[in-house]
Amino acid sequence: MTNPDIQESGAVRAPVFDAVCARADAASAAQTRLARTSGAERAALLLAVADALEAHAGDIAAANGEDMARARAEGMDAGKLDRLRFDEGRIRQSADGVRHVAALADPLGEVVRGYTLPNGLRLNQVRVPIGVIGMIYEARPNVTVDVASLCLKSGNAAILRGGHAAGGTNAATLAVVRAALAERGFDPALVDTVDDFGREGAAAMMEARGHIDLLVPRGGAGLIQAVVRNSKVPVIETGAGNVHIYVDRSGDLEKAIPIILNAKTQRVGVCNAAEKLLVHRDVADAFLPMCAQALASAGVAIRADGTAHRIIEETQIRGVDLAHATEEDWDTEYLAPIIGVRVVGSLDEAIAHINRHSTGHTEAIIAEDYSAVEEFTQRVDSAVVMVNASTRFTDGGVFGFGAELGISTQKMHARGPMGLREMTTTKWIGYGTGQVRA
Amino acid sequence: MTNPDIQESGAVRAPVFDAVCARADAASAAQTRLARTSGAERAALLLAVADALEAHAGDIAAANGEDMARARAEGMDAGKLDRLRFDEGRIRQSADGVRHVAALADPLGEVVRGYTLPNGLRLNQVRVPIGVIGMIYEARPNVTVDVASLCLKSGNAAILRGGHAAGGTNAATLAVVRAALAERGFDPALVDTVDDFGREGAAAMMEARGHIDLLVPRGGAGLIQAVVRNSKVPVIETGAGNVHIYVDRSGDLEKAIPIILNAKTQRVGVCNAAEKLLVHRDVADAFLPMCAQALASAGVAIRADGTAHRIIEETQIRGVDLAHATEEDWDTEYLAPIIGVRVVGSLDEAIAHINRHSTGHTEAIIAEDYSAVEEFTQRVDSAVVMVNASTRFTDGGVFGFGAELGISTQKMHARGPMGLREMTTTKWIGYGTGQVRA
Incomplete structure (x- = not known):
């Protein structure tokens, strides 16, 4: 390199x-x-x-x-x-x-x-x-x-x-x-x-x-x-972000579209932009056509797994830029108007995929089911997990830190946006009156 | 190595x-x-x-x-x-x-x-x-x-x-x-x-x-x-500790002796044991003879700088094990019944010596003057700074953490005794209702 x-x-x-x-x-x-x-x-x-x-x-x-x-x-x-x-x-x-x-x-x-x-x-x-x-x-x-x-x-x-x-x-x-x-x-x-x-x-x-x-x-x-x-x-x-959005079977599909569009297209070259979309198979037939339509209209190319590719292809969306995803796609941060799309059989499969391929920056779930939200937020091992909100909010300014030094994707010292507090350490001061250890 | x-x-x-x-x-x-x-x-x-x-x-x-x-x-x-x-x-x-x-x-x-x-x-x-x-x-x-x-x-x-x-x-x-x-x-x-x-x-x-x-x-x-x-x-x-005790000109000399003895001798092979003693020159003539006597009685050998050596030698303490300190002594963690002793001209000189030679573990000041305590605690750059108390208290158990994973001498992530809290990181969870970034 x-x-x-x-x-x-x-x-x-x-x-x-x-x-x-x-x-x-x-x-x-x-x-x-x-x-x-x-x-x-x-x-x-x-x-x-x-x-x-x-x-x-x-x-x-x-x-x-x-x-x-x-x-x-x-x-x-x-x-x-x-x-x-x-x-x-x-x-x-x-x-x-x-x-x-x-x-x-x-x-x-x-x-x-x-x-x-x-x-x-x-x-x-x-x-x-x-x-x-x-x-x-x-x-x-x-x-x-x-x-x-x-x-x-x-x-x-x-x-x-x-x-x-x-x-x-x-x-x-x-x-x-x-x-x-x-x-x-x-x-x-x-x-x-x-x-x-x-x-x-x-x-x-x-x-x-x-x-x-x-x-x-x-x-x-x-x-x-x-x-x-x-x-x-x-x-x-x-900083490196291979950011996922998962649409649960319980997700409000109308709510999902603007969140995905915002996360993917509001600024494509940034680390908190969405790079992957996982869709529960129970809602794939209903959701993927409308989602692909919206992505195509926004000029976003789609790299789909077999199931997603079939569903989108059958819909014959005008102007869609559709290709088959390779294994490499799942680990790629595009930083470009491209999104990887995969249909998953369960919430467990979505969480496993994310914990395997994510860089640990930000992931989001679109869901209305309480238990699905709890499972996802507790088990996804990333710095930030969003529920029914855009991944673009992972930002020191948005979090109220003023400017940010960066966004930590590691677990030591600081995790997520780094502001003033993350630029400090601590010191212990012991005020005594002659104490000795017994 | x-x-x-x-x-x-x-x-x-x-x-x-x-x-x-x-x-x-x-x-x-x-x-x-x-x-x-x-x-x-x-x-x-x-x-x-x-x-x-x-x-x-x-x-x-x-x-x-x-x-x-x-x-x-x-x-x-x-x-x-x-x-x-x-x-x-x-x-x-x-x-x-x-x-x-x-x-x-x-x-x-x-x-x-x-x-x-x-x-x-x-x-x-x-x-x-x-x-x-x-x-x-x-x-x-x-x-x-x-x-x-x-x-x-x-x-x-x-x-x-x-x-x-x-x-x-x-x-x-x-x-x-x-x-x-x-x-x-x-x-x-x-x-x-x-x-x-x-x-x-x-x-x-x-x-x-x-x-x-x-x-x-x-x-x-x-x-x-x-x-x-x-x-x-x-x-x-x-863990590594080249721990200092500084006796200020305002220090209560009667209080100082048991603290120094405890810090040096209660357990000699541990990282929070005192290794160096700095004494303000205004109290050196009064303090060093009584301190050397106490150390000699406890079987602690003394490695002294020129001034301290002269004062202690003149006192003719029975059984004292006294030698001249070398430059290397100031950076050595003895982990043994030995203490390095130096006379300093000012609080500033003590702080400068400590920040230059310490491993950043624990230091202590013996002082009654408010401003000296403030200066010392604010300017000494170590994980723990004790005032009128033994350095032996730097310990996860003593601090109330239960057992300890170790004592961090670095500034990233954890500093000082590491307990359960220091073995965690954090995750941000954002609960939304469809928010997108403008």
Whole structure:
């Protein structure tokens, strides 16, 4: 596998490794001071960053224009070009996002648990920052702003490696953020980049155990797996979604269609978009023709198993793009207007299929039967399980977290959308009066 | 580094890897059923396991007698022999521990957060088991029982690799636990071992990403670092403790002595035992002579920095074992009746020394000054910070968790003593009525 943004293996040259560690260590020193600031100070800092982004929107947009022109000349596809765009309107949106994060409750200092032991020792488990968070992401300039603001709000430092295609935009954005930090008396080392080292910078981050506390990859499956496989720094696996919707025999079929269309088509290139549809055989004959019609009208191609293929084919829907699914389809995240459709004999079969093929991101059930809902929500082993609702709701913003660092598909530390709380750890403090252990 | 219990690198043979994965997969299948049992069923299961351990205490103790005889013949030291001993008295204690875990509140199903979105979608974040937990530990048979009971109580399966010296004891213990599972209609695959594959079994566990969800090493620093460095399965780093006590200039010196003695000598071979003493220079002349006297009486050797060495030497304490500390001392976990002593010029210097040399386990301050306590507790970056209390309290049992899986010294997922709650993850469930994203 080759990835344009990270060097997977091979030697990281010592000067690069040392330079990346030095930046992480400077970030860490600055972070210990940031951790001691009040929530009000950090909120005010974020408002200043937002104002600075708006004040310099022209400069950032100009840098982005150059990135866009180069990417276009290099033949970048329309979807990626759209994600790369960071024009003045989007910069203003991004600044508003920073203001939204500024207004969120301070996650630090929360007493998660607290009680007094029989010997009188008072124990408090208190929320504290993680430290230095490394982020390796693809060419989406808004992520630079999101991560910087979430890290600063939660008392963490950030070391960033953005996609090379957004290099100019990220440099311009970081210059503005760092200048805003310095102006308010904060150390600019709190938000730093390794973009100047190219792919080797990302490889160095993955080696920097003891310097970077947590590494979060955000982007396509290739990028994420490369980081998960190679990093010596603790990683949170994010994002890949092979998202299923199951229509139970008890499902309200009228309710199902808009949910499926929304989950599949509202935005096709995102991790919470539906990729697979499982339909109980008792309702397949009634449901699949109307569903296929709706999907065809929305321009969604269908990859069907034998039974589903037969039912849809017999219906002779005008304009339907129908093909037979292969075994590979069940494990594929299309990120495109394609959906895999399979008829299952039972709720058990649906759950077994999902737990075998899902990436553990989000699944949904369309059902009116209470016991079916209970079985599905309890037994499906994914970060998020929706009942009679679109899978597109799996999102830090929608969940009320403000921006999100990413969506964790692993079970350790955080699962599902990661907001401020997921960017913290805890510390136990024991207040005693001379207690010793008997 | 060589470790008798795990093979660090080199090929794991395919048949061994496949066999270990097959056991983990069987454990996983059984775990999905266990996760659906009620808390009452799991508590009753634990009581049956406790009864079975007592009923077969003779068999287990006999197997342990053979392990002990072999270890003694091979020259195992007294401390390790003591940890290896699992006689009928200790087995009964262990069974009581299982009953204690049985009586704890069920961690599963807790709604960690729950709220309704503006569109009416009801979100619940619910506590669920992690899945299959792998444990690699040294020759301490009580850990086998602790881990099995904590896993079963929290709805997880366990794959165990115990120290080779306890092989016969662990096999006898597991046979009893698995028989108790089968008798109550639970799948014995829930608690399995890879001891029959020796060191290669541990190496296979570290490779079994996707089969084992979490790997926890418990034992000496060598074992832990070998697992952290080599595992492809997510690991929680546990246990190593280079524990500091700082006596502030405001400290109550009479209070300090019993705390230091307790922390250093109550049990010298454990991770929460004090290893270093930092003393503010303003009280060094008054405190160090009385402290050195107390340590000498307790048979604790002192490795002192220049200033501390001079003060203690001048006092001419009878029987004191005094030597100059080297730079290496500050990073050493002695696990022996030795303490490193250093005089510091300020609270800042103490905090900087600790954050540089500590393993992040537990530190303590002896102080009466409010601001010194605040500074120390906020700025020391360790899992547990004690004020005027012994560091020996960092323990899952003391904290009220029942038994403990280990003490996490990392920041991801869990920090400090790990009990039932730390053996869970969460799942988001969204209850809708047809919501789609605009």
